[in-house]
Amino acid sequence: SQASSEPPAGWAPTDIDVSTPSIARVYDAILGGKDNFPADRVVADQFMQFVPGGREAAQYNRALLNRGVRYLAEQGVRQFIDLGSGLPTVSNTHQAAQSVAPDARVVYVDNDPIVLAHGRALLAENRNTTVITADFRHSQKVLAHPDLRALIDLDQPVGLILFGVVHHINDDEDPAGVIRHYRDALAAGSYLFLTHFVAHGEQTTELEKMLLADLGTGRFRTLAEIGEYFDGLDLVEPGLVYNPLWRPQEPVPEPLTLTEKLVAGGLARKA
Ligand code: SAM
16 A cells, blocks of 8 residues: 555655654555655554544545535635645645635645645645645734735635644643634634544543554544534534534434544534
């Protein structure tokens, strides 16, 4: 498979430490991408031991991103900020948005410089899209970034995407406060679109321990805790639900498996 071979020599930008696993590259390995190294694959393999359907869980997440971004573009949203966007993979936010609205503008933000290195090549031809290397917890800095301001008019509605990244913010880092700052800065008519690992008792406690040990982050929160991030916003139907249940294109058989319940997502509008 692609994931078992080394990226070609000269692939990695020199300032990237490939001996320590990175969240972006572990996620790429789980998705079956090729932009990862042995240290990343060790963590990805451990993850799959806990959740053998880990790859499907990641694919559900990408599929939901796609459905929701197209939905937002259909509602008239023309600008998107994708925080913790990850390495480019199949059907990224700008492709989903621009498939509906070719003039849609997308700013990707990730604190892993490898995302910029790979994103640049992909986006060289797309002047409505850019990648910024920044820690999204520093919301003021992110929103003031000149490359973001070049594409995003904060007086107009924005689709703010936080997919699979708030669970990489530990409790003492005030995830709700960070999200609140973005929400407050955005114009009426903006949307918060977020997915997050869901706690399922012992089944996820061990997985959480493993991720905290290997990556330093990876929190599983309850649906009630995740729901608080949307407080005061108008949740779009069907609300905060396990990923496969958000406006599925085909009926989803119940009961759901752990893989299907590993991540939940919601989309909500700021009035
Ligand atoms: N959003 C993509 C998705 O859902 O398919 C990628 C999710 S991946 C699990 C999480 C991404 O968030 C990684 O690329 C990681 O580098 C990035 N990330 C983690 N903490 C971050 C932070 N504090 N600021 C910016 N990006 C961060």
